[in-house]
Ligand code: SF4
């Protein structure tokens with residue numbers, strides 16, 4: 001694929017050209033708060049340097065409130081309708097590599113070949129990912145300790161690297177090659193290609209945690225002492241999985257307002273007591289210890305066994321959102337130390 005360079009002053013022009021044939025979603029800054037994922041019309045200044053977003057890129061694929069259907073009776077007439085799903089291609093610009101990897105995790109759950117969730121898959125099949133190489137990882141990030149970034153980079157369509165006044169655009173797929181088109185793109189100089197490679201190596205050299213390189217799947221033990229410690233502290237609030245880019249569980253609810261019934265799905269979490277509560281009253285995970293263990297074992301063992309992919313990308317959101325400072329890095333360190 002032929003790599004290109006675009007001046008930052010031309011970025012808006014590029015995005016406007018993308019908007020002509022695609023829906024485009026990008027980080028938009030806002031006063032008094034963090035940047036948010038928004039559909040853009042090509043006239044806005046997008047915040048490519050927004051870094052990791054509070055809400056992960058899965059927000060587009062698995063909206064917090066996703067209407068499945070609506071049924072309404074009005075003046076004796078019945079109407080059943082399904083929401084419109086995108087029929088135009090969509091380009092998501094500016095997501096971090098960890099969030100792109102999380103989409104690979106979600107793909108394995110929602111469209112693994114045996115099952116195809118039509119709501120997720122329709123959005124995903126039309127989606128192109130234009131990711132950005134992190135130049136300023138957050139204090140809570142540990143991507144390089146749980147994954148191989150060279151491998152993760154194969155899951156995006158275009159990889160952007162910020163070079164100051166310019167952005168280096170490397171198409172990864174054919175779809176990505178089609179996106180990196182226009183007279184504002186130039187061939188990179190040798191110096192620019194070298195700087196891009198240096199930025200990539202710098203990211204990969206991020207300090208590793210004690211569990212890096214260990215086979216975490218084999219070290220996650222059902223009887224580990226860490227589960228008791230986690231259970232004593234955990235409040236069961238679910239913030240960790242609500243913000244997790246790769247958590248995939250949902251609940252289905254109906255809202256009834258007079259003549260209208262709306263069925264929607266929303267995020268759910270294994271950290272809630274009633275997550276596994278069955279209709280007859282039995283709950284296979286009644287204790288908090290069982291639920292805290294489930295979150296970690298699912299990500300590092302069950303998803304590996306089922307889909308051959310680790311269900312955590314080291315984005316650090318669960319660490320930053322936990323009100324009692326439960327830190328996934330400490331949990332993984334304890335697990336590998338216990339196993340040694
Ligand atoms: S478990 Fe935590 S660190 Fe891992 S992907 Fe989810 S939020 Fe990020």
Ligand code: SF4
Nearest residue numbers: 234235237238240322
């Ligand atoms: S955010 Fe912390 S306290 Fe809340 S459920 Fe997750 S681990 Fe427990």
